[in-house]
Structure formats: C-alpha cells, structure tokens
Amino acid sequence: MNIIVCVKRIPKTAEADIFIEKDNKDIKKDNLVFALNDWDGYAVREAVLLKEKFEGEVIVLTVGPDESKEVLTRCLAMGADRAIRIEEPIPNDGRLIAETLAKVIQTGPFDLILTGVQAEDDGWGQVGVALAQILGIPHASIVTHIHIEGGKAKVRRELEGGLEELLEIKLPAVLTIQTGINEPKYVSLAAILEAEDKETKEMTLEEIGFSPREPLDATIDQVSFPPTGKRAEILKGTPDEVVGQLTEIIKRKKGS
Amino acid sequence: MSDIFILVEHRQGKIRDITYEIFGLAESLANQQGTSFTAVLLGHDVKSFADDLSRRAPKVLVIEDENLEHFNSVLYQKTLSSLISKYQPSLLLMGHSAFGMDLAPSLSVEKDFPLVTDCIGLTFEEGKLKATRSIYGGKVNASVSLRESKGYIATLRPGIFPPKMHGEIKGRIVMEASPLEGGVDVKKFIEYIEAPITGEDITQAEILVSIGQGIGGPEHIPMFEELAIRLGGTISCSRPVVDRNWLPKERQVGISGKTVKPKIYLAIGISGAFQHVTAMQGSDTIIAINKDPRAPIFSVADYGIVDDFQNVIPILKEKISDMK
Numbered sequence: 001m002n003i004i005v006c007v008k009r010i011p012k013t014a015e016a017d018i019f020i021e022k023d024n025k026d027i028k029k030d031n032l033v034f035a036l037n038d039w040d041g042y043a044v045r046e047a048v049l050l051k052e053k054f055e056g057e058v059i060v061l062t063v064g065p066d067e068s069k070e071v072l073t074r075c076l077a078m079g080a081d082r083a084i085r086i087e088e089p090i091p092n093d094g095r096l097i098a099e100t101l102a103k104v105i106q107t108g109p110f111d112l113i114l115t116g117v118q119a120e121d122d123g124w125g126q127v128g129v130a131l132a133q134i135l136g137i138p139h140a141s142i143v144t145h146i147h148i149e150g151g152k153a154k155v156r157r158e159l160e161g162g163l164e165e166l167l168e169i170k171l172p173a174v175l176t177i178q179t180g181i182n183e184p185k186y187v188s189l190a191a192i193l194e195a196e197d198k199e200t201k202e203m204t205l206e207e208i209g210f211s212p213r214e215p216l217d218a219t220i221d222q223v224s225f226p227p228t229g230k231r232a233e234i235l236k237g238t239p240d241e242v243v244g245q246l247t248e249i250i251k252r253k254k255g256s
Numbered sequence: 257m258s259d260i261f262i263l264v265e266h267r268q269g270k271i272r273d274i275t276y277e278i279f280g281l282a283e284s285l286a287n288q289q290g291t292s293f294t295a296v297l298l299g300h301d302v303k304s305f306a307d308d309l310s311r312r313a314p315k316v317l318v319i320e321d322e323n324l325e326h327f328n329s330v331l332y333q334k335t336l337s338s339l340i341s342k343y344q345p346s347l348l349l350m351g352h353s354a355f356g357m358d359l360a361p362s363l364s365v366e367k368d369f370p371l372v373t374d375c376i377g378l379t380f381e382e383g384k385l386k387a388t389r390s391i392y393g394g395k396v397n398a399s400v401s402l403r404e405s406k407g408y409i410a411t412l413r414p415g416i417f418p419p420k421m422h423g424e425i426k427g428r429i430v431m432e433a434s435p436l437e438g439g440v441d442v443k444k445f446i447e448y449i450e451a452p453i454t455g456e457d458i459t460q461a462e463i464l465v466s467i468g469q470g471i472g473g474p475e476h477i478p479m480f481e482e483l484a485i486r487l488g489g490t491i492s493c494s495r496p497v498v499d500r501n502w503l504p505k506e507r508q509v510g511i512s513g514k515t516v517k518p519k520i521y522l523a524i525g526i527s528g529a530f531q532h533v534t535a536m537q538g539s540d541t542i543i544a545i546n547k548d549p550r551a552p553i554f555s556v557a558d559y560g561i562v563d564d565f566q567n568v569i570p571i572l573k574e575k576i577s578d579m580k
C-alpha cells in the first residue's frame with residue numbers, strides 16, 4: 001500500500017506576540033517558531049500505522065520554501081520513507097497548491113492520499129478535497145477512523161455535536177485527517193538523525209512542468225487586527241489581588 | 257446579475273441552524289446587488305422543510321430523490337452542478353461545517369468557481385467577491401479578493417451571522433427533476449454513529465472549569481479537578497486536551513463536542529477558536545485566564561486575567577477553600 005501524505009510548515013501563533021508587516025499583507029514571521037501543522041502530524045502518523053499493517057511506502061510531499069525541509073525531516077523521523085518538496089515561496093492559494101500537488105502525484109502509483117483537515121495558520125480546509133477532484137478520485141474529509149479492506153476503506157467522518165458518520169470509499173482516495181485519530185508517538189533524536197539520511201527530492205514548478213494560472217483564485221489584500229469590540233474586563237494587580245477580585249466575582253455570580 | 261444560491265443543510269430530519277444564519281447574509285448581499293436569493297433544498301421527503309424555507313426566502317428550489325436522503329458529497333455535487341448549469345447563480349453559499357467542508361472545494365474545482373472558506377464577512381465590489389476571514393488562530397483578520405468570475409462559492413463560519421427569522425414573505429416553491437440516475441459506489445453512506453452516553457454530563461454543570469492546550473500537560477489535571485470540586489463544579493476542556501488523551505471525549509466543549517451554558521465558565525489556557533467559542537458563548541459569565549493578552553478568548557469573556565495559570569490557580573484553590 002503506497003500512501004502519500006501532503007504536509008505544510010506553519011508558524012505557531014497561539015502564544016506569540018503578533019506584528020503586522022509594513023505592506024499589511026501578512027504578519028511578521030521572523031520572531032515566530034515554525035512547526036509541522038498539527039493536523040498533518042496526525043496524518044503522517046496514520047500513514048505510518050497503515051504501512052505497518054499493509055506494508056508499502058509512505059511518501060511525504062510539501063509545497064513550500066527551503067525552510068520546509070525541517071518539517072519533512074520530522075515526517076521522515078516519524079517513519080515516512082521518502083520526501084518530496086516543491087519549491088514555492090508563498091503558498092497561499094489553496095487551488096494552486098492542490099494543482100501543484102496533483103501534478104507531482106500523477107507521476108507515480110499510489111493507493112491512498114492523506115492530508116490534514118486544515119492548516120493551523122490560515123484554516124482554509126480546501127486543499128485535500130480540491131486535490132481529490134483534480135485527480136478524479138473520491139474523498140472524505142474530517143476523518144477520525146480508517147479501516148481498509150479489499151480496495152475499499154470504511155471511514156468515520158466527524159460531524160457536529162459528537163455525531164459521526166460511517167462511509168465506504170473506493171480506493172484510491174483522498175482522506176483529510178482530523179486530530180485525535182491516533183496517538184502521536186514520541187520522536188527520538190536518534191530517529192531525527194537517521195531521517196537526515198533518507199531521500200528528500202526537491203523540484204521547482206518548472207521541473208514538474210506546471211505553470212500556475214494567473215490571476216490566482218484568491219489573494220490577500222491586507223491583514224489587520226480584529227476590531228476590539230466587546231472586551232473582557234481585565235483584573236489587575238498582584239496575583240493575590242487578582243485572585244481576590246476573582247473570588248468575589250465567582251461568589252457573586254454563583255449565587256445569582 | 258443572477259441569483260444567490262443558499263444550500264440548505266439538514267440532517268436527521270432537521271434543518272441546521274447555520275442555514276438560517278446564511279439567509280440573513282444572502283438577503284443583504286442580494287439587496288446590495290439588486291438581485292434575489294434562492295434556497296436550494298436537496299433531500300428525500302423534505303417537502304415540509306420547503307414550507308418553512310419559503311417563509312424566509314423568495315424562492316425555494318427542491319430536488320427530491322431517495323439517493324439524497326443522507327448527505328453524500330458525490331451525489332450532492334452532481335445535483336448542484338446541474339442546477340448551477342441551468343440557473344447560473346452568481347454565488348453559492350453554504351456553511352463552513354462538516355457538510356460544506358466535504359463539498360465546496362471539489363465543486364469549486366469542477367465548476368471553476370473561485371472558493372473562499374470560513375468567511376466572517378462577505379461583500380461584492382465591482383462584481384468581484386471580497387471576503388473577511390479570521391486567521392492565525394483568530395489573532396488577525398484578512399481581507400481576501402477573489403478573481404473575476406461568473407460564479408463564486410463561499411462557506412460561512414457558524415455563529416457569526418444573525419439568523420433570519422420567519423418573514424411576511426411567501427416564497428415560491430419550485431420542484432426540479434433529479435438529475436441523478438441511482439447512487440454511486442465510490443462513496444457510500446452507511447450509518448450515523450452517535451456519541452456514547454457515558455459518565456459525567458458537562459451540559460448539566462452550573463460551574464465549568466475548562467482547560468485547554470495551554471495547561472501544557474496532563475500533570476496539572478489533578479489541580480484543576482480539585483479546584484472544580486471546591487467550586488462545586490465540573491471539569492471540561494477544549495479539543496486538543498481530548499486529542500492528547502488528557503481527558504475523555506465526554507468532557508469536550510465545542511462544535512464537535514458539547515454545547516454548554518453554565519452559570520460560570522472558567523476558561524484556562526484556551527485560545528478561543530470559533531469551534532470552541534460557538535459552543536460556550538451562551539454561558540452566563542465567562543472568565544478567561546490566559547497569558548496572551550491578544551488571545552481571542554478575551555473578546556467573548558466578561559472577565560479576564562492575563563497571566564500564567566500557574567501563578568493564579570494555586571492561590572485560587574486556597575482562597576476557594578477559605579470561602580466554604
């Protein structure tokens with residue numbers, strides 16, 4: 001079973017101070033820590049688990065700048081066999097990325113393609129499902145369980161409110177993976193060192209014979225901080241004072 | 257300009273709230289463009305929905321087919337594709353939900369309509385669609401322009417647009433023939449799987465001590481459990497806490513977990529992603545503890561503490577036991 005996993009390197013913003021670039025087109029990235037997109041980590045792990053069961057090869061694929069190599073190395077350390085990076089400085093348009101991925105994927109045999117449900121940074125949730133359509137194969141999004149049997153996959157999709165649906169999908173297919181589908185495995189330093197010896201192929205859009213259509217489907221005109229609107233009343237003082245106020249609020253609201 | 261289409265989302269015999277939220281936006285976009293909007297209802301035995309919808313939309317297009325009983329993106333896509341060819345809507349709107357996320361991207365490729373997902377604002381400027389999206393975990397908004405096109409697809413974030421109530425109007429209901437010739441093998445719906453009913457029911461709690469990824473690891477959970485007990489409340493959490501097996505699924509608050517409305521919701525180390533917020537913003541009082549002053553949770557909270565939880569929770573635990 002040959003599995004391709006499409007991954008993205010993203011900046012971690014949840015705990016970081018955010019600044020906006022002078023041209024207002026994006027946030028400043030040089031002070032941020034980058035990592036493998038959380039959803040993609042689950043997808044790589046799932047591919048490796050499937051490979052352990054059915055044998056075959058796990059290939060990780062990314063469209064991104066030179067620095068994305070570090071997340072490919074991480075995926076290789078997680079158990080992927082080889083990696084491919086397509087050079088593309090600012091991969092913002094989901095349609096463009098899906099088309100680029102398709103161009104590479106079409107050159108070899110595969111049984112299954114996994115992506116994350118969405119990327120943590122811009123949350124479009126578009127690439128996996130668009131990719132399936134370009135390749136002309138079926139898809140299921142927000143997948144929380146995969147059971148493969150005889151050229152088909154029984155998959156669970158997450159709906160709302162704890163409800164799920166069970167589907168049967170013919171392979172090859174694209175599945176977009178939801179967090180929590182498996183238990184992430186600790187990646188050792190030894191595994192990372194070993195991963196550096198695995199094959200990573202790098203190609204440009206020209207080399208894969210793809211020239212993006214102009215204009216792109218979507219372009220960012222500007223980014224800005226959200227309007228403040230309603231804001232919480234921030235409790236001020238030493239931790240002791242703050243907790244004193246908090247206790248009063250809790251007492252009051254609890255009784256009401 | 258041609259109509260704006262709204263895809264009606266329904267499941268297990270009920271129209272989902274997001275549909276009504278889309279109606280309000282569709283109406284204002286249609287007014288802005290001097291055009292009208294149409295609700296598109298696909299399903300099996302859904303005539304009763306059509307009545308309800310016709311009191312909110314000037315036109316309801318209905319396709320009945322037993323193969324459309326449960327949502328299946330392949331069959332929905334085929335059906336919509338033929339409706340789009342026939343009516344050429346300028347914009348198709350649907351929810352950014354498990355339904356829209358499975359359908360919009362593939363339909364957009366098939367029709368070559370630019371797609372914008374998870375919108376919190378939408379407008380036409382000189383015939384081109386522009387959207388506002390919330391990115392980087394809600395810390396930044398982006399204005400996005402789509403290229404010129406005869407049609408667009410957009411998915412809307414749930415819980416942002418006010419729902420449209422029944423109006424005075426009595427819209428036209430138009431039945432269309434189904435373009436489907438049976439089902440498909442490539443993708444088959446088998447069944448729904450309900451969440452198991454187990455253990456603690458967090459929806460009944462008056463006080464929730466809710467923890468997020470920001471607590472760093474499971475080693476702190478006993479401290480929060482102790483706090484919850486002292487407050488006479490219950491512990492709940494955001495999704496990553498469940499994904500990492502720190503707490504069981506039944507504790508998860510959010511779009512894919514439970515919707516809660518306690519008297520007090522204490523959010524600790526939770527950033528405030530919309531998938532979380534839509535399911536707790538109905539709480540009477542929301543208190544957030546987060547070390548990041550820019551965390552989006554502070555725009556839904558009533559009270560906030562900007563600090564590391566480790567500086568606050570141990571003291572709070574002590575003070576609360578004094579309180580009793």
Ligand SMILES: Cc1cc2nc3c(=O)[nH]c(=O)nc-3n(C[C@H](O)[C@H](O)[C@H](O)COP(=O)(O)OP(=O)(O)OC[C@H]3O[C@@H](n4cnc5c(N)ncnc54)[C@H](O)[C@@H]3O)c2cc1C
Nearest residue numbers: 468469470494495510511512513525526527547548564565
């Ligand atoms: C289809 C789908 C369904 C989803 N369903 C749900 C759902 O039902 N429920 C849900 O919650 N999410 C859901 N999500 C995930 C959601 O998008 C977010 O990823 C998630 O809510 C983030 O959880 P968090 O706030 O705990 O973590 P993060 O976003 O990582 O935030 C952690 C926060 O903790 C703060 N912090 C860090 N350290 C400290 C400290 N020492 N003291 C104080 N604060 C600290 C940080 O500043 C940050 O704000 C869903 C996503 C998708 C795509």
